[in-house]
Amino acid sequence: MASAKLKEVVETEKKPSLKTSDSFSEMSVAETGCLSIIVLGASGDLAKKKTFPALYNLYRQGFLQSNEVHIFGYARSKMSDDELRDRIRGYLIKKDTSPEQSEDVSKFLQLIKYVSGNYDSDESFQSLDKEILAHEFSKNTQEGSSRRLFYLALPPSVYLPVCRMIRFNCMNKSDLGGWTRVVVEKPFGKDLDTSEDLSAQLGELFEEKQIYRIDHYLGKELVQNMLVLRFANRLFLPLWNRDNIANVQIVFREQIGTEGRGGYFDEYGIIRDIIQNHLLQVLCLVAMEKPVSLKPEHIRDEKVKVLQSVMPISDEEIVLGQYDGYTADPTVSDHSNTPTFATMILRIHNERWEGVPFIMKAGKALNSSKAEIRVQFKDVPGDIFKCKEHGRNEFVIRLQPKEAMYMKLTVKRPGLDMSTIQSELGLFYGQRYQNVAIPEAYERLILDTIRGDQQHFVRRDELKAAWEIFTPLLHRIDEGKMKPLPYSRGSRGPIEADELLEKAGYLKTHGYIWIPPTL
Ligand SMILES: NC(=O)C1=CN([C@@H]2O[C@H](COP(=O)(O)OP(=O)(O)OC[C@H]3O[C@@H](n4cnc5c(N)ncnc54)[C@H](OP(=O)(O)O)[C@@H]3O)[C@@H](O)[C@H]2O)C=CC1
Numbered sequence: 269m270a271s272a273k274l275k276e277v278v279e280t281e282k283k284p285s286l287k288t289s290d291s292f293s294e295m296s297v298a299e300t301g302c303l304s305i306i307v308l309g310a311s312g313d314l315a316k317k318k319t320f321p322a323l324y325n326l327y328r329q330g331f332l333q334s335n336e337v338h339i340f341g342y343a344r345s346k347m348s349d350d351e352l353r354d355r356i357r358g359y360l361i362k363k364d365t366s367p368e369q370s371e372d373v374s375k376f377l378q379l380i381k382y383v384s385g386n387y388d389s390d391e392s393f394q395s396l397d398k399e400i401l402a403h404e405f406s407k408n409t410q411e412g413s414s415r416r417l418f419y420l421a422l423p424p425s426v427y428l429p430v431c432r433m434i435r436f437n438c439m440n441k442s443d444l445g446g447w448t449r450v451v452v453e454k455p456f457g458k459d460l461d462t463s464e465d466l467s468a469q470l471g472e473l474f475e476e477k478q479i480y481r482i483d484h485y486l487g488k489e490l491v492q493n494m495l496v497l498r499f500a501n502r503l504f505l506p507l508w509n510r511d512n513i514a515n516v517q518i519v520f521r522e523q524i525g526t527e528g529r530g531g532y533f534d535e536y537g538i539i540r541d542i543i544q545n546h547l548l549q550v551l552c553l554v555a556m557e558k559p560v561s562l563k564p565e566h567i568r569d570e571k572v573k574v575l576q577s578v579m580p581i582s583d584e585e586i587v588l589g590q591y592d593g594y595t596a597d598p599t600v601s602d603h604s605n606t607p608t609f610a611t612m613i614l615r616i617h618n619e620r621w622e623g624v625p626f627i628m629k630a631g632k633a634l635n636s637s638k639a640e641i642r643v644q645f646k647d648v649p650g651d652i653f654k655c656k657e658h659g660r661n662e663f664v665i666r667l668q669p670k671e672a673m674y675m676k677l678t679v680k681r682p683g684l685d686m687s688t689i690q691s692e693l694g695l696f697y698g699q700r701y702q703n704v705a706i707p708e709a710y711e712r713l714i715l716d717t718i719r720g721d722q723q724h725f726v727r728r729d730e731l732k733a734a735w736e737i738f739t740p741l742l743h744r745i746d747e748g749k750m751k752p753l754p755y756s757r758g759s760r761g762p763i764e765a766d767e768l769l770e771k772a773g774y775l776k777t778h779g780y781i782w783i784p785p786t787l
């Protein structure tokens with residue numbers, strides 16, 4: 269008996285914990301019941317490309333154990349368990365997958381069961397509940413201690429009926445340390461009113477602590493690094509303000525257009541798809557004050573404050589674009605006014621940031637794919653080197669691809685002359701952390717939902733404040749009062765966007781060429 273107990277302890281120590289693993293956040297109850305993860309919309313794009321691969325990666329690393337977890341795919345499409353597994357397999361097996369990994373994939377796929385049903389049918393959700401219960405009984409889980417995670421990989425139009433069905437048919441049966449949590453994808457609404465309406469209705473069904481509004485940018489390595497960078501480095505503390513920073517750019521560029529998602533995109537546009545959520549979340553982390561602690565509520569309190577300090581966006585500080593050929597997509601309206609590109613300036617009215625433009629830029633069908641934060645510092649006062657032509661210090665945090673951060677610096681040009689040149693100090697993750705696999709954003713965030721850590725999820729008041737910033741502008745665009753400018757596929761977007769940047773005070777560094785480090 270004693271040795272069995274010892275074995276159990278050792279095994280628990282070896283196994284990666286589903287509880288929050290570090291002192292950054294707090295966790296509470298002992299969780300012993302089995303875990304059911306239900307992916308609603310299992311036949312869809314997000315599920316196959318992101319959700320199931322993230323679950324597989326968690327399984328592979330031991331965060332999901334086959335003796336306690338079961339995964340249910342749910343959608344209307346008729347298919348067998350094996351048909352769903354075959355669809356997913358193609359996204360898990362790569363050219364370089366080893367035979368051992370293929371075996372792991374097969375074992376993982378055996379944990380998946382498919383249930384077909386409608387999104388507004390009690391009967392369908394009662395069948396789903398029966399399947400989940402059967403799994404829970406098979407694991408001898410005491411009723412009430414089981415954990416149920418519902419992931420809505422679904423179009424927003426069905427969030428409410430689906431949440432109702434979960435609430436009335438599929439909840440964890442009583443409170444014995446178990447739980448029911450619901451992960452909701454963006455977009456959460458289309459403007460302030462629709463979002464508030466959705467929040468109010470969801471709020472009648474679930475408590476805030478059960479709702480996980482996912483924004484996958486919050487799961488990206490360098491986005492998660494932002495608070496550490498800002499608040500754990502003495503170097504940045506005194507510089508991070510209006511006295512030293514001239515402007516900040518937060519940029520998302522994508523080479524692909526809206527192919528395959530034209531119908532969805534045409535209804536939402538680039539501001540709702542990227543800027544109102546992903547880029548705004550990044551802005552919060554760049555601009556917020558130091559939280560009292562790293563508790564999720566303390567961090568989110570500070571994010572809300574900075575959002576509430578953003579001023580209304582002026583029409584003179586926006587450039588919208590639409591790429592040539594966008595409306596040729598049969599799922600897009602011929603006369604669509606939807607922007608596929610936008611550059612705009614946000615201004616934060618507080619002591620730290622008054623007068624510093626935050627330039628938000630996002631576009632599809634551009635000449636490159638990347639996401640980055642560029643913090644441009646002011647000129648050195650009393651410049652004795654007359655080095656203005658070499659440009660300003662700029663701190664760049666490249667979120668993707670190839671995570672990196674580097675500081676553009678002015679140095680003495682090597683050689684006999686006393687002249688200056690622009691160079692850089694850099695940290696390139698691929699080079700510095702060669703043996704570390706950087707987790708996918710979804711992987712990290714799904715693990716957080718299982719651990720009950722809401723730090724990297726969007727709170728209701730945060731969402732409201734975010735919609736308050738963009739709703740007036742979105743309404744002007746929806747009413748056709750603002751028109752997107754045409755731009756060519758594969759270009760930088762409308763030329764007017766670069767002019768806006770210049771007007772905002774961004775100084776481009778001329779003649780500087782970054783030489784990527786080699787391993
Ligand atoms: N795809 C992506 O890259 C990303 C998606 N998201 C968000 O994730 C969610 C899911 O996206 P995605 O997977 O692309 O969506 P899909 O369009 O692929 O839809 C998912 C599933 O929902 C069902 N469905 C589709 N349309 C309807 C409808 N009108 N009414 C009821 N059910 C419908 C279909 O399953 P069936 O017919 O079998 O029931 C479909 O397989 C969305 O909220 C999206 O905004 C967020 C970030 C990235």
Ligand SMILES: O=C1O[C@H](COP(=O)(O)O)[C@@H](O)[C@H](O)[C@H]1O
Nearest residue numbers: 484485522541542546639668709
């Ligand atoms: O949410 C979305 O994000 C993707 C881009 O995600 P990334 O992690 O590859 O940067 C974007 O393509 C899509 O339009 C949007 O809905």
